[in-house]
Amino acid sequence: MVFGKFEQAGSLWIMALNGKVAVVTGAAQGLGKGFVEILLQNGANVALLDLNEKAGKDLEENLNKAYGADRAHFYTADVSSEQQFKDAFQKVLTKFGRVDIFCNNAGIVNEKNWEKTVSINLCAVVRGTYLALEHMKKENGGQGGVIVNVASLAGLGPLPSAPIYTATKHGVVGFSRALSMASQLANYGVRINVLCPTFVRTALIDTFHSEELTGQFFNLKTVTESLLDKHPLVEVEDVAKGFLLLVKDESLNGAVLAVRSTGTGIVSFPTEIPKTPVSL
Ligand SMILES: NC(=O)C1=CN([C@@H]2O[C@H](COP(=O)(O)OP(=O)(O)OC[C@H]3O[C@@H](n4cnc5c(N)ncnc54)[C@H](O)[C@@H]3O)[C@@H](O)[C@H]2O)C=CC1
Numbered sequence: 001m002v003f004g005k006f007e008q009a010g011s012l013w014i015m016a017l018n019g020k021v022a023v024v025t026g027a028a029q030g031l032g033k034g035f036v037e038i039l040l041q042n043g044a045n046v047a048l049l050d051l052n053e054k055a056g057k058d059l060e061e062n063l064n065k066a067y068g069a070d071r072a073h074f075y076t077a078d079v080s081s082e083q084q085f086k087d088a089f090q091k092v093l094t095k096f097g098r099v100d101i102f103c104n105n106a107g108i109v110n111e112k113n114w115e116k117t118v119s120i121n122l123c124a125v126v127r128g129t130y131l132a133l134e135h136m137k138k139e140n141g142g143q144g145g146v147i148v149n150v151a152s153l154a155g156l157g158p159l160p161s162a163p164i165y166t167a168t169k170h171g172v173v174g175f176s177r178a179l180s181m182a183s184q185l186a187n188y189g190v191r192i193n194v195l196c197p198t199f200v201r202t203a204l205i206d207t208f209h210s211e212e213l214t215g216q217f218f219n220l221k222t223v224t225e226s227l228l229d230k231h232p233l234v235e236v237e238d239v240a241k242g243f244l245l246l247v248k249d250e251s252l253n254g255a256v257l258a259v260r261s262t263g264t265g266i267v268s269f270p271t272e273i274p275k276t277p278v279s280l
């Protein structure tokens with residue numbers, strides 16, 4: 001499948017990012033900041049959305065110094081608020097005129113306030129995806145594009161100390177895979193891919209020390225600690241390289257890319273289910 005403007009590198013069809021406009025949510029720090037930087041390095045202009053206004057504005061200033069004036073714009077928005085998300089998206093369109101790349105990255109771990117976790121990690125990903133799709137899809141006169149939704153390895157298997165987080169990330173994987181097929185079938189011209197990193201060196205990792213955030217699962221702290229011992233943290237830069245692949249490789253739609261300390265790869269899902277005798 002080849003959408004939008006592209007160039008060929010060997011046998012790969014690659015989306016050229018010069019002049020493209022990207023939106024990244026949760027962009028003020030951590031993985032979001034890494035995605036913003038790699039997009040800027042590859043020629044895209046980037047709108048940063050985050051609820052942390054101070055960190056977002058400081059980052060905007062630093063990025064425009066480093067990568068050129070007016071290439072990065074920060075917008076304050078809580079993505080769990082429909083109104084704030086829509087308003088920010090509209091402001092991005094007013095400023096840049098178009099959106100070609102949309103990354104739903106904002107996410108939290110909060111097992112105590114689990115409704116908030118569902119609202120940010122799943123509902124806002126759905127909302128952001130639909131906002132982007134409505135703008136990009138060809139049947140609405142859009143020019144196509146690519147959406148990357150950030151899940152986690154906890155979207156493919158259980159993180160016992162965070163069942164709600166695990167559920168939301170499984171939701172992101174399922175939603176994105178189904179919608180990517182719908183997009184292809186309906187010829188929207190929009191690719192939808194998913195990123196599933198292992199533990200990454202960001203502020204989010206400290207969550208497991210917090211009883212306030214882990215609630216009834218605080219007593220599983222040592223389980224998380226031993227998982228972290230067994231699976232070394234990856235760096236934001238490693239995950240950003242995987243993100244860039246999902247953005248640029250025009251053959252990827254519905255791809256789920258896992259980034260682990262042992263390497264990066266596209267996940268394949270079982271199509272055959274072994275039979276289990278059901279009569280006891
Ligand atoms: N750090 C890790 O080990 C892993 C993280 N992830 C996922 O990567 C994404 C980014 O996580 P990190 O960079 O590690 O976290 P982080 O905590 O360092 O950064 C998250 C950013 O999202 C923003 N944010 C939070 N709630 C928001 C909201 N309602 N509206 C707008 N912005 C909001 C925060 O202000 C912050 O700037 C999340 O979806 C997370 O689940 C996935 C796998 C592993």
Ligand SMILES: CCCCC/C=C\C=C\C(=O)C/C=C\C/C=C\CCCC(=O)O
Pocket residue numbers: 109151152153154157158159161162197198199204205206207208214224227231260261
């Ligand atoms: C309350 C738990 C907090 C845990 C640390 C904070 C954030 C973690 C976010 C993640 O998305 C974790 C990512 C992956 C964990 C899932 C499975 C571990 C398997 C690791 C591997 O195979 O590489």
